Amino acid sequence: MHTLKTIFPFIILFFSLAFISCAQKPKSQVSSAIENTWMQKSDSFWKQKLSDEQYYVLREKGTEKPYTGKWLLHEDSGTYTCAACGNELFGSSSKFESHCGWPSFDQEINGGKIKTQVDHSMGMQRVEILCARCGGHLGHLFDDGPTSTGKRYCVNSLSLSFEKESKPLKTSDTLTLGGGCFWCIEAVFEQLKGVSKVESGFSGGKNANPSYAQVCTGNTGHVEVVQIIYNPSIIGMDELLKAYFTVHDPTTLNRQGADEGTQYRSVIFYRNEEQKQIATSIISDLQLAKVYSNPIATAVEAFTTFYKADISHQDYYANNKDNAYCQMVIQPKMEKFEKVFKDRLK
Ligand SMILES: [Zn+2]
Numbered sequence: 170m171h172t173l174k175t176i177f178p179f180i181i182l183f184f185s186l187a188f189i190s191c192a193q194k195p196k197s198q199v200s201s202a203i204e205n206t207w208m209q210k211s212d213s214f215w216k217q218k219l220s221d222e223q224y225y226v227l228r229e230k231g232t233e234k235p236y237t238g239k240w241l242l243h244e245d246s247g248t249y250t251c252a253a254c255g256n257e258l259f260g261s262s263s264k265f266e267s268h269c270g271w272p273s274f275d276q277e278i279n280g281g282k283i284k285t286q287v288d289h290s291m292g293m294q295r296v297e298i299l300c301a302r303c304g305g306h307l308g309h310l311f312d313d314g315p316t317s318t319g320k321r322y323c324v325n326s327l328s329l330s331f332e333k334e335s336k337p338l339k340t341s342d343t344l345t346l347g348g349g350c351f352w353c354i355e356a357v358f359e360q361l362k363g364v365s366k367v368e369s370g371f372s373g374g375k376n377a378n379p380s381y382a383q384v385c386t387g388n389t390g391h392v393e394v395v396q397i398i399y400n401p402s403i404i405g406m407d408e409l410l411k412a413y414f415t416v417h418d419p420t421t422l423n424r425q426g427a428d429e430g431t432q433y434r435s436v437i438f439y440r441n442e443e444q445k446q447i448a449t450s451i452i453s454d455l456q457l458a459k460v461y462s463n464p465i466a467t468a469v470e471a472f473t474t475f476y477k478a479d480i481s482h483q484d485y486y487a488n489n490k491d492n493a494y495c496q497m498v499i500q501p502k503m504e505k506f507e508k509v510f511k512d513r514l515k
Pocket residue numbers: 251252253254255256300301302303304305
C-alpha cells in the first residue's frame with residue numbers, strides 16, 4: 170500500500186532487503202527472448218499465418234514458378250521485408266532486372282538480416298538464403314550479378330512483403346502503462362532516448378478525477394500508471410515494452426513487491442489495434458520463451474482516460490533521491506535498468 174511509503178522512514182529498520190524486492194527478474198533476457206522466439210514458432214503457427222503457397226516456399230524451401238511472382242516487375246521505392254516475420258531484407262534501390270524470372274537484388278540491408286547455407290538439392294551446390302530472424306527460405310545467392318557487388322540475390326516473391334517508402338513515420342505517440350508504484354517506472358522511462366515526456370497518473374477506473382487517496386483504497390478500479398510521450402522514429406513501442414518488462418514483475422497479480430492492491434496491477438492500455446497487437450505479441454513471446462517462472466499476469470486493455478496525479482507525484486524519484494523509499498526501492502531498480510539499457514539512455 171502507498172501508506173507504506175509515508176511511514177517508511179519509521180519502519181525501515183524492520184524490513185529486510187529481501188522483503189523490499191521489486192522483483193525485476195529477467196533483465197536482458199527479455200530483449201533476447203523477444204528476438205529469438207521467431208525461430209521457435211511451431212509448424213501449426215506457420216500454417217495458420219502463411220498461405221499454402223507461402224508455406225511451401227518459406228517453410229518447405231519450395232520455389233515459385235518463374236515469371237509468376239507479384240514483385241518481379243515491381244518498381245516502387247521502399248523496403249522488401251520477410252513475408253513471414255516482417256524482417257527488413259532488401260531496399261528497392263538494390264533491385265535489378267535479371268531476366269531470370271524471380272525478383273533479384275544486388276545487396277541485402279546491413280545488419281545480418283539474411284543468413285546463408287550450402288544447399289545440395291537438385292543435384293547442384295548452391296548458396297541458400299534464409300531470413301536470419303525466422304529461418305524462412307528466401308531463395309538463393311549467386312556470384313553472377315551484373316552490378317558492382319557481383320551478387321545476385323534471387324528471391325521468391327512469395328517470401329517477400331513490401332513497405333512503401335512514403336509511409337509517414339509518426340513523430341509522436343503515447344503509451345500508458347501500469348506496473349506497480351508509478352514513482353518507480355516513471356523514473357525509468359524518463360531516462361530513455363526518444364521519450365519526451367513521462368507523467369504519473371491514474372487510468373482504468375470508474376470515477377472521474379480520482380484523488381491519490383481514493384486510488385490508494387483500491388476501490389476505484391484505477392491503476393497507478395505512467396503516460397509516456399515518445400518519438401517512434403527514435404524508440405519503438407517494442408523497446409518501451411522491453412524496458413517495462415525488465416523493471417517490473419509481470420507475474421504477480423495485483424502486486425509489485427510490498428505494494429499490494431488492484432491499483433498496482435500490471436496492465437498495458439492500448440490506444441489502437443497496432444499497440445494492442447504489439448503488446449499481445451510481446452507477452453506471448455515472453456511466455457513462449459519461459460523468461461519468467463510463473464505465468465504473465467499483465468492485462469492488455471483499451472485506453473479510456475488518463476488523470477494526471479498532483480504535482481507532488483511527478484518526477485518523484487528525481488525530486489526525492491534522499492527519501493528512504495527512493496534509496497531502498499527505486500535506486501536499485503534504476504541501477505539495474507541503466508546497465509541493461511545503457512545504449513538507449515539519454
Ligand atoms: Zn523472417
